[in-house]
Amino acid sequence: MSTATSRRPYGAEGAPRGLTSPATGRARARSAPFVFLVPATLLFALFFALPIGYAVYLSFRKVHVSGLGLGSGARKEVWAGFENYTDAFHDSELLHGALRVLGYGCIVVPVMLGLALLFALMLDSEKVQLAPFTRLAIFLPYAIPGVVAALMWGFLYLPSVSPFFYVLHKLHLPQPDLLDGGPLYLALANIAVWGGTGFNMIVIYTSLRSIPAEVYEAAKLDGASALQVALRIKIPMVAPSLVLTFFFSVIATLQVFNEPTTLKPLTNSVNTSWSPLMKVYQDAFHRGDVYAAAAEATLIALATLVLSFGFLRAANRRNKQEAR
Structure with missing residues (x-):
């Protein structure tokens, strides 16, 4: 053993x-x-x-042309330092595009989040009928690609093919040109609101469904009406979801590209640099200056980062103050 x-x-x-x-x-x-x-x-x-690192690297480079630019050695890639960034800051087209996107965002973000919150509160009500079908119908536009949505709404905006203009004509009502001048902002914002409200509504609605039922029962025992419950209980308790949807909406607004690019062939009011991303696309693929485009794209990314995290920090600071 x-x-x-x-x-x-x-x-x-x-x-x-x-x-x-x-x-x-x-x-x-x-x-x-x-x-x-x-x-x-x-x-x-x-x-x-x-890819991000390579884009940042290209933003510090440029092409140096010697002589007449003829021959294999006449064009040479050299170090440019912050020259591309300086040119981007002084580019009036990029600045005007940023201002246009700012005006576009002032319409899209409040309207889209307001509708998303309203629909979420309505679907969370006990008296709503056909809630699953209504929820799917509101969310469905989000599943449609942005280019397809812009094309669809673009043809609905054209007086020659739109059924809405046909009805207005038969009723002898004014037929505004939605793709010209000031109404263009409303036309573009309508596409974004139609496509993005469903996603934000689902986020807010999911947060509403996670609120314990005991909270509502206590409010009813205290005599609170449905409106008071919505204003004093539901909206404050879904504030983190509202902050999250606002965060996503700001990022999507700063990166708007599909809608104006798709509508550009249908109107003369949208130029090739209507938004900052369109300016980047124009410089990179039409002018062939990938170095300037890389610098502009880096600036857009930094602006998005600063605005987004600045808002999140302010929201977190406010929540901490309210918790105290």
Whole structure:
């Protein structure tokens, strides 16, 4: 018996061979999450971090042309420093595009979030009928690609093919040109509001459904009406969802591209640099100046980052003050 026991194979730490020691098991358990993160990290680095880094690198470069620009050595890529950024700051087209997007956002963000909150409160009401169908009908426009939505609304805006203009003509009512001048902002904002309200509504509605039923029961026992419950209980308790939807809406507004680009062939009021991203596209693919486009894209990304996180910080600071 003792002979058999002495011949039993043991590892270096005294544990039987083929079995894992407790220390080794704990080490493997600690490293397991990092192993699962490797594929996502590689994809993030290859398709997100690396392109951003390369764009930032290009923003500090430019093409130096010597002589008449003829020959293989006449055009050479050189270090430009902050020259592209200085040119972008002094570019009137980029500045005017930013101002246009600001006016566009002042229409889109309040209207879209207001409608999303209203629809979410209505769907959360006990008296609503056909709630699943209504929820799907409001959310469905979000599933339509932005280019398709812009094309669809663009043809609805054209007096020659739009059924709305036909009805207005038969009723002898004025037929405004929605793709010209000031109404263009309303036409573009309408596309964004129609397509984005459903997503924001779902976010707010999900937050409403997570409120405990005991809160509503206590409010009813205190004699609160449905309007008072909505204003004093529901809206304050879904404030984090409102902040989140506002955050997403601001980012989407600063990156507007599909709607004006798609409507551009239908009207003369949308130029090639109507929005900052359209200016970047124009410089990169029409003028062939990828270096200036990279600098402009970097500035847009930085502006989005500063505005978004600045708003989040202000919202968090206000929540902490209210908690006190």
